[in-house]
Amino acid sequence: MKLFRFRGGVHPESHKQATGSKAIEAMPLQKRLYVPLQQHIGAPAEPQVRIGDQVLKGQLLANSQGAISAPVHAPSSGTVIDITEHTAPHPSGLGVRTVVIETDGEDRWQDCQKTINPFELDADEISARVGAAGIVGLGGATFPSAVKLNLWKKHPIYTLVINGGECEPYLTCDDRLMQERPDEIIDGIRIMLHALHAKQALIAIEDNKPDAIERMKVAAHLFDNVTVVVVPSRYPMGSEKQMVQTLTGLEIPAGKLSADLGVIVHNVGTAYAVHSALRQGRPLVSRIVTVGGGAINTPRNLEVPLGTLVSAVFDYCGGFGESPARLLMGGPMMGQLLPHAEVPIVKGSSGVIALTEAEVAINRPRPCIRCGSCINACPCGLLPLEMAARSRKGDLQGAVDYGLMDCIACGSCSYVCPSHIPLVQYFSYAKGELAARRRHKQKADETRKLAEVRMQRMEQEERAKAEAAARRKAEREAKSKQEAVV
């Protein structure tokens, strides 16, 4: 199949050997699970249980709210002992509402929803079940998958792209999943094809995963409409924009969705979750997590119940051989810095990585030498040096003019910058600042509108009063005139 090249990109050291050949193991159940009610993009879920309630594995804990949201289920059986704020896996270290479950060790499933052949269900029913199972983009984006499955109603979808790129260093959770559960993934893909009314599925896998490619090819060969495509290993291949470009040669137009081109992209983990939800009626309550980084004693892939604390996962992997310089959730290119290890594994946790000082390669920033490396590395055709210079000066409009809003925060620019300038840091700051300003402006606009309405009302009242007074005066005058005549 003809592939297309995206501009820029980098080749970070993959570090995948440590875990890529180790089979997925089950993470032992912990005494307590901390299940955040927001593990997805969109509105937080609303609790459906109360403190003291007994729950079974897979039971609904909190319901989705609004169009873009996802429900949350109990990862094991036990008792709800608290519903409280707990630190979320986010660098801010802020809390989110979290259901705390004391597990009973029995890990008892609730009665599963009766399953029928998914190919006899209509599209709405499939996406409803995917939504009800709490499935979100498991590549890390955590966008509710059901919403994406409904896009065919607006845009005819021709191709479903299954993203097995996994271009982030260290991570091998998708690689292992493809090696060990290829048939389940293919089944999930076929269910999604059916739901999307799409013609074909392309499973894109980077060429550094020969075993996964082999297994997936064998599993896919029975189906004409499912093709495994080997793509070159180049970061950020796994980014939706670059993946679509690689496969089709088309770019997703600015401000549009891939669906506008007739393409939907889902992650392999998501396909697997769809299979479990539709075939076994099981909601998303665990996921494969790569535990890696130079500081970890025994790196490996674990199937972890959601809500398990990262600290427990690290301990299970033998703890640290060297004290870690940074703890990350996700890969080192785009992963989130963890404030500490007492945060739970969530739906988007593709990996938890403990990096040593040497791996992080922290270096003091030096002045920009205008070498243009960042420009050549940027897969989006931006001018990172100019955007950063403007963000730093507080000239946000200037940064936007240079393309800030088209930046996918992939970090390729910072990765290559010989002066170690934290370019993405500047962009995050500028984007955050712009969002804050927008919110502020919205609020101001609303206040102004309210004030205007009130002014208008008062003016109207004034006018009404004045008119009434004028009328009365006129009446009086007319009356007195009459009297005078009489």
Place this chain on the structure above:
Amino acid sequence: MNRQVSNPISGPHTHSEQDTGKVMWTVLLALLPATAFGIYQFGWPALFLWLITTLACVVFEAMSLWLARKPILPFISDGSAILTGWLLAMTLPPWAPWWIGVLGAAIAIILGKQVFGGLGQNIFNPAMLARVALLISFPVEMTLWVNPLPLISSHAPGFIDSLLITLHGFKIDVYSGASVMGHVKTELSNGKTLSDALSQSYDATALALGFVNGSLGETSAVLILLGGAYLIYKKIISWHIPLSMIVTTASLAILMHGLHPERYPGGLFHVLSGGLLLGAFFIATDLVTSPNTRTGQLIFGAGCGLLVYAIRTWGGYPEGVAFAVMLMNAVTPLIDHYVRPRIYGHTATGKTLSYSNKKLARVKQAGEK
């Protein structure tokens, strides 16, 4: 187990091997063979001048940093001042007196770099700024070229004599000769034909290998080329500027030579002589003062090539690389402003991309084997 590791930082949490200091040191390494050969060719005075110029640059850099209250050591260790001094030394007449080197260093570092705000802020290549300023102010000292007197040869001045040469300058008539470029230019303007002019001074092989007079960096084309190739291989520079610069100059030369063989020297002559290669690989490619995009670099290189040819052929100076590069440096901000990569999902003019149905059909072709 509560490990507070660090403050909120966005990714990436890892870094490539690239480093500013490493970039500079690699360039220095690439310059080494040509420099060593030049010093061998022109003896002790060349070594002294090279040392003095480079050292002076470092001293002026340290002074400027101290005045600007910037940390001295981290900035000095990036190697950029050494590189500036080294490049400047390579374009000076090898037997020039010490004060030429020191003055040049002062101009390069203080006027050429620090007044703009230091590394990365300057518009002009500091070494070229210094060279041009020296050439205009001291035309005599700056155009006195010695014939090669290899260190081992019996005519070469000894250590003490060499020190004296560097301290006081040397007697013009003893060793000097015009550079090939200058010679040809003078002869042509005296009404001689090219073959006459060249017959005494031009030997392509000698020019390529470096057994001719000139500055340290002008002499051995082969070694400069080697250093340049190394830099491209190491991905410190890209081929765009050197290639477009050399090809432009060479094509113009070939064209003009074809029209008037007796008036205009050919392509090879232009490429091999007078610092074109040093300029193309080491000076025009200066990261700070050349455009950032590949397309911009092609334009920049072509502009340099054109100007080099024009100045050499019709200008008042026999050698045009420094002027050409500086003129193009001045245009660089303009090039960078207008030549930008197309942003993903946008058209070249910044509008939202839209595809024809024919293009959209690629989505369907994508599955075909």
